[in-house]
Amino acid sequence: DAGITQSPRHKVTETGTPVTLRCHQTENHRYMYWYRQDPGHGLRLIHYSYGVKDTDKGEVSDGYSVSRSKTEDFLLTLESATSSQTSVYFCAISGGDSNQPQHFGDGTRLSIL
Amino acid sequence: GQQVMQIPQYQHVQEGEDFTTYCNSSTTLSNIQWYKQRPGGHPVFLIQLVKSGEVKKQKRLTFQFGEAKKNSSLHITATQTTDVGTYFCAGPNYGGATNKLIFGTGTLLAVQP
Numbered sequence: 001d002a003g004i005t006q007s008p009r010h011k012v013t014e015t016g017t018p019v020t021l022r023c024h025q026t027e028n029h030r031y032m033y034w035y036r037q038d039p040g041h042g043l044r045l046i047h048y049s050y051g052v053k054d055t056d057k058g059e060v061s062d063g064y065s066v067s068r069s070k071t072e073d074f075l076l077t078l079e080s081a082t083s084s085q086t087s088v089y090f091c092a093i094s095g096g097d098s099n100q101p102q103h104f105g106d107g108t109r110l111s112i113l
Numbered sequence: 114g115q116q117v118m119q120i121p122q123y124q125h126v127q128e129g130e131d132f133t134t135y136c137n138s139s140t141t142l143s144n145i146q147w148y149k150q151r152p153g154g155h156p157v158f159l160i161q162l163v164k165s166g167e168v169k170k171q172k173r174l175t176f177q178f179g180e181a182k183k184n185s186s187l188h189i190t191a192t193q194t195t196d197v198g199t200y201f202c203a204g205p206n207y208g209g210a211t212n213k214l215i216f217g218t219g220t221l222l223a224v225q226p
Contacts, residue, residue: 035216042201042218043156058213059114090155099144099205101158102214 003027004105006091012111019078021108023091025071031094032074033102034058034066036087043090049074081112115140117204119217127225132189134220136202143205145178145185146214151198192224 003026013019023032033048035058045058047066055066063085065077078085088109092102116139126132136145144163148156160169162178162185169176173196175188189196199219206213 040218043203043216045213048213092156097205101146101161102156103158104155106155 004091004093004103006089006105006108008108009106010109012113013081014113015082016080019081019110019112021076021089021091021110023074023076023105025074025093027093027095027103028071029093029095030071031096031100031102032068033092033094034064034074034076035090035092036060036085037090037107038087046076046089083112086110086112115204115206115215117202117215117217119200119202119220121220122218123221123223125223125225126192128194129191132192132196132222134187134200134202134222136185136187136217138183138204138215141182143182145182146203147176147185147187148201148203148216149198150201150219154198156201189222192222194224194226197222197224 005024007022031050034046035043037043044060046060046064047055047058049055049068052068067075088107090107091105094100094102118137120135144161146161147159149159150156160176165182166180167178173190177186185202199221201219202217203214206215
């Protein structure tokens, strides 16, 4: 498996609190992605990055922000978590654009009460 | 916006039976990718198809890309319990940035021994 580490793996928090998820890669890949996975919706793109400090929105970006200050790290922040953001979050990396396969981390299971 | 649909959403088979999942895009795709996600796991890249009418095989799995490059299928011959999981197709975003994939909603395969 590609060298991708997501942390934490599990988190339970309360509505209104800030939450930051971390994705760390050792592959030196340019592209990094954050997805959420919910029953019946498959994988939906939240934000992605195409280089250090270069990020763009995906299809479900409201309520989320990201930062990439180093090639190896991509952070996803929920500024004020809501129950609708309870989900499994996956980070993925790719060496190229959408013509290249993506490699996923193990995921973070986030519950917001 | 661009949509990628998969049918069926769920399929239950007896071990040894064949299985097929279909993927349909609302737009022409430059390529189609297939991923498998085991229960509790993360999506894993299986294969990429690029050419119109392309057929690729991986042991008992056969992947096809339609002539119009708008649909694809995955066929598993003689299913085994190790085939259990959700199968996703994914195609590049059309009309926007080229660095995003749109994932289908997935087909969950259950195999009864």
